[in-house]
Amino acid sequence: MNTLVLPRPTRLPQLWRETRAELLKLFRTPSFILPTIALPALFYSLFALGMQGSSGGRGPTYMLSTYIVFGSMALGLFGVGATLAAERASGWFDMQRASPLPLWVFLCAKVLVAVTLALISMFLVMGIAGSAGGVRLHALSWILLGGITVLSAVPFALLGMAIGLYARQGGAAALANLLFLPVAFFSGLWFPLQALLPGLQHVGWVLPAYHLAQVALILTGQVVPDLLWVHLGITFLWIAAFAALAWFALRRSEHGA
């Protein structure tokens, strides 16, 4: 058994190769991924720039903060969830599972891809905000918004993973949409929560996207920073909850057919 003394392939290059393959795959299917990447910028152009007159110029900055969270959510849920469900249907997921590649590397690559795509989506929104939207922020705020994009992509990539591992191919996209639209609405990602009926303005407190959006709004000076740590704390609780959900979905998929 002298095979055992041979060095094993190291994980970091494997993670890089997996991530690159995943990105190649997605960008060679532009009809799937480009609309998802461009959607936040498109919505931002319509809603934020369209609302500029009525909200005294605060609209573009407010919505810059919320639409990048929106983009991260979309790419986490659909970029991971829909592709994973499709790969379970095609058998690619089984090929990976039977291979010596640790499954965490495969799944981690998916999260990295979601983060990368969310950053691309963010740059599009930022580009429109900084030019046509006339948004002016401190350099540090722009950078911190990048941090929020990454932080937002992680919980939704984990939730997307749970959905992709749990649902069937068509069901995954439907389930993701079912969560995606109301969560975006009640978290104030499309327009300020003040526009909702008073009774509906606080539904967002139970949703992760609300807290991420509040952190982004604090960073851009749209909301007072009193509750920053509360919002961050609840965000991390959601990340832990979605990680647990993904883990259970993974265990379940190992015992299935």
Place this chain on the structure above:
Amino acid sequence: MRGEMEEAKSALATPAVRVHGASKRFGTVQALRGTTLEIRRGELVALLGPNGSGKTTLVNAIVGLLALDAGEVSVFGHAAGTQAARECISVMLQTAAPPEMLRVRELIELFRGYHHKPLALDAVLGLADLRALAERRYGQLSGGEKRRVQFAMTVASGADLIVLDEPTTHMDAASRNVFWSTVRSWREAGHTILLVTHQMEEVDALADRVLLMAHGVVIRDSTVDALRGAFSLTRISCVAAFDPAWPLTLPGVVSVRSEGRKLMVLTADRDATVRAMLSAQPNIAELSVEPASLEDAIARVLECETAAVENVA
């Protein structure tokens, strides 16, 4: 020193695959019923059986894709599905498709990167006759070419145990020949190979040993020759106007089955059966007499087995 020697010896004695009492149920279907088998190092074993006999479930358990309800599976002494076990195996699944958008070269490179002693890329492309297709996207290939790519991804691993689940479906005759000679050279290089197949000529061409599965258990474990020889049957086929049940009354006949207008008679006593048939039915046409194929032998084993199960019940 002595300890190490003994350790090395016991490592060699460890079989490549050991399955003990494996059971798995899917809803109301009992796919595996406590089956047991062993594959020694360096063997080329064919796993045969009708559809629904549990072959693919067994393969999935061996490669670690499936947790059993009961029983144990180990690969080179490691529990199936563990990292150590997966590092020893490379599997070509029956119904698995790599992403359409990746190129042939990219797919092979990806899988080479999973193993610690992979084959060189160029060698793999040569083995599977894929040099001309290396830059093509997987989705652009024909069915047979896709199977060759999957085969290339499997052998690129250089793994000790290669599991091939119905590898030659969709392959044309030329591809199949390339495939067979590659599998043979792999065996000569000391790899252990488990081949799941429907094709008797493939078993005839490649296997040392045949495991025959039915109703979720391995019901027969023998060499290819022994399986055929154990029955040493002759197949008589003809076009005839008589009642298909009639040949069963003749000496030596074990079974009769009709295929279109043809009647296939399996017999253990060729001369007596042929003589009896011809003397009673002078109008018999298109008579042919040949040694029973492996397929006939297996069908016969399964028949006996089913009859035995029914008698017990």
